[in-house]
Amino acid sequence: MGDAAGALREAANRLSETSDSPRLDAELLMAHALQMERSDLLLKLPGLDVPAEFASLVERRRQSEPIAHIVGSKEFWGLDFRVTPDVLIPRPDSELLIEEAVSLFASAHPQRIADLGTGSGALLLAALHEFPESRGLAIDASAAALQIAHDNADALGLADRARFLLLDWTAANWTSLLGSGFDLVLANPPYVSTDARLSADVAGFEPHQALFAGADGLDDYRMIIPALEKLLSPTGTALLEIGFDQAKPVSGLAADCGYNVELKQDLGGNDRLLVLRR
Ligand code: GLN
Secondary structure (H helix, E strand, O other): OOEHHHHHHHHHHHHOOOOOOHHHHHHHHHHHHOOOOHHHHHHHHHHOEOOOOHHHHHHHHHOOOOHHHHHOEEEEOOEEEEOOOOOOOOOHHHHHHHHHHHHHOOOOOOOEEEEEOOOOOHHHHHHHHHOOOOEEEEEEOOHHHHHHHHHHHHHOOOHHHEEEEEOOOOOOOHHHHHOOOEEEEEEOOOOEOOOOOOOHHHHHHOOHHHOEOOOOOOHHHHHHHHHHHHHEEEEEEEEEEOOOOOHHHHHHHHHHOOOEEEEEEOOOOOEEEEEEEO
16 A cells, blocks of 8 residues: 555556556556546545555556556447457547537438447447437447447447347348448448558457458458448438548549548548548
C-alpha cells in the first residue's frame, strides 16, 4: 500500500515507452483495479491506497496489451461494449459512420440496417440505439465475435431488434442469406495491407482476420461493393469505413458499380468514410 497519486505518476512513467497516452492508461488501469469510474478516481485520489493488482495491470500494458483487453470493455458512441481478443476494439474514428447515419436519416429513420463484419457489434448497436424503430442484421465470419456482439446487444437492451448471422462474404451466394431492402448498410471491413507495419498493441493482440485484406488492403471491398446492389433498397445508403489512403481506389470500385460517392474525414482530418448511393 502507498499513495495512489505517486503510483499513478510512476506507472505513467513506466508506460511512456509503449503507450501514446501513458497517464490516461495508468488512470484507467487504477480505476479498473478499484472498480470505480475514472472521474471518481481523480476526485478521490488523495485519500486512496494503491490497489494490490495495479502493478500487474501496468506490467501487462507495458507488454503492449491494449487497455480494452485488460479492462474487458471499450466505450463507443457513449455505450459500453464488452471486448475480447476475438473482436476488433471499436475505434473513435468509426463513430464517424454513426454521426453520418444520424445526420442522413434525421427525418426518416432507416427501417432496416445491415452491418457487415460486425465484430463487437459496435456499429449496428450504436445505430439501433440512435434509431429506436429500426431493426438490424449483423453478420460476421467469426462465431466467437458474433457471441460477443450478441452479449453486447443483450447488455444494451437491443437484442429484440438485432439479429446476428454467421456468414462469410467469401462464400458463394452470401447475399441471398442476408436478404435485401436494407435502407442502411454499415461496414468496417478489414482494410489493412498485409505488408503494413502495425503497432505492437494492434498487431500482437487484435484479430488479424478483422484487420488484413490482401496486399493492397482492398480484398474485402472487392467482394462487398459489388454485393451492395443486392442488399440495398433502391434509395438505400452504404457507409463504408476506409483506410486513410484508400479514398481513391475504393471510390473507384464504387463508381464502377454505379454509385455516387461522397468522402468524409474523421476528427484527425484523415479520409475515413465513403457514402455510397445510387
Ligand atoms: N482502423 C484500424 C487500424 O488502423 C483498421 C480497421 C480495419 O481494418 N477495419 O488498426
